[in-house]
Amino acid sequence: MLHDAVSRIRRFNRAVTAEVGALDTSFLGRGRPLGAARVLNGIGHGRGDVGALRDYLGLDSGLLSRLLRGLEEEGLVVTLPHPSDARRRVAALTEAGRKEFVAYEALSNAQAASLVERFPRAEELLRAMDLVATALGRERIAIEECDPRAATAVSCLTAYYAELGRRLATGFDVALSRDPEAADMMRPRGAFLVALSDGMPIGCVGLKGKGGEVAEIKRLWVCPSARGLGLARRLMRAAEDAARDLAITTLQLDSNSALTEALQLYRRTGWVEIERFNDDPYPDFFFEKRV
Amino acid sequence: MLHDAVSRIRRFNRAVTAEVGALDTSFLGRGRPLGAARVLNGIGHGRGDVGALRDYLGLDSGLLSRLLRGLEEEGLVVTLPHPSDARRRVAALTEAGRKEFVAYEALSNAQAASLVERFPRAEELLRAMDLVATALGRERIAIEECDPRAATAVSCLTAYYAELGRRLATGFDVALSRDPEAADMMRPRGAFLVALSDGMPIGCVGLKGKGGEVAEIKRLWVCPSARGLGLARRLMRAAEDAARDLAITTLQLDSNSALTEALQLYRRTGWVEIERFNDDPYPDFFFEKRV
DNA sequence: GCATATGTCTGACCTAAGTCAGATAAATCG
């Protein structure tokens, strides 16, 4: 190793602090203190609920209140009582506020784009950034249910199919496989779960119901930068919880011998090998588990 | 790609801001504002000269002066006039100041260690952090002359030998090669240059003088995370500048056909192939350039 | 319906951080 771990991390901290500081400085260019800009951005990103905004930004209630009043005086924000609980308030951007928000987004995007542009090995850099972000944000990975046709789900599935294509000796064509209907992977028949790290989808799993007490696990995938963190296990546990919730008692899945980590995971978490239960051309391993 | 580049970078920014913020918070635990802690750390890291400290921390002269006075009142720092210029002042840590400095270092090291500890794929993470730090700190890569036996030089050379061992079909044993004497790569005979990114050595090149007008380029190396940035070219240019400065008119070098990027660089920057000029077992390509 | 809990706001504070215009003293140039 060139340098010990600690000094490498400290060098990283310095480099990154300088870069993030540059972004803050460019935000100041719009003539508003950073705090107000952050509030405006929070609202723009859908955190209109004052309480949610406070948690997200980690601000004192008095301080946030004052910042909101400032933005209201600027004509960028309006706050209204929450429709179902008049104690709570919801902030929303006005037309002018939306324009300001877009301007801040543009600054932020420009900074990101310039970073990629001035570094020749962009994809490698982005991959490294993903890995670091995942490592740092490990405690904040959330598993959520979503529609398997939603953008977050589709981005995972696309990566999943691409990886199968690379790893299976036969390649992989989703049209030849038994692609489940979206409705089978949604309540009340089944479920589709994605793992989100700070909003970015980094893994998924589908629970494909058949209407009865037996369901199938499909599409288990974890993005490369998040492997080795026990995320697949967490996703499987969440899928089993969903199955219990749907009164499903038996889970089945098929897999391929090229996917060694997956087979290892199944064997270690109570799955038992069973006879082939479909005529899909790709799988050559079949498992079952009672929940 | 899972997500577009911009949102990947923005996720990275958020993750890293939270981590750096955690370090700042732990620094506050020592009951001193962050500014004062940074000054103390700057002095501890050898930036005692008040002017240098101001540049390093980017502080206003009045503000730094006040922070220094505060640390003096705490008994952590003493400032003395510069020995050769009584206008300038030099700050130094007292015994108590050194203790505080060590405590801050320990906090910083603990944070770094805990990061590595809670992520199972530590070496991969560190490599990713190196790459990101190099990309972000690209404009701040400095080339400096140093003793080839100094720690910075040795860490580069060790990595260089290891890489030769991996890449040459024959392996590489430095004892069998014509290892230059350190004195040949130091003024007044030659020079040894290292590239430093925020203090971390990431590349080197040696200029081995023979006392006359001919000198040899040796040990050109760039660490993997910094490749593709044109650093080798910059190092070579710096070595040529040093050669001119030493009244050297002809440069020679030997290389191996396995080192394709290096050969390409030489051909593109005015080097011409010549006859073998030594009996070193490893090289099979020989170049010359007039400066 | 009343007591209590919850969510937000207001006023009165405080501190860290930074700016700027001189003051001061030492070095340097002609």
Add this chain to the structure above:
DNA sequence: CGATTTATCTGACTTAGGTCAGACATATGC
């Protein structure tokens, strides 16, 4: 030598950011 430049310090000021106690209105449990 005197004039100018350089390095640092001091005092007066500003701003951003944050804390805290209580006010106020609305919801919730009994």
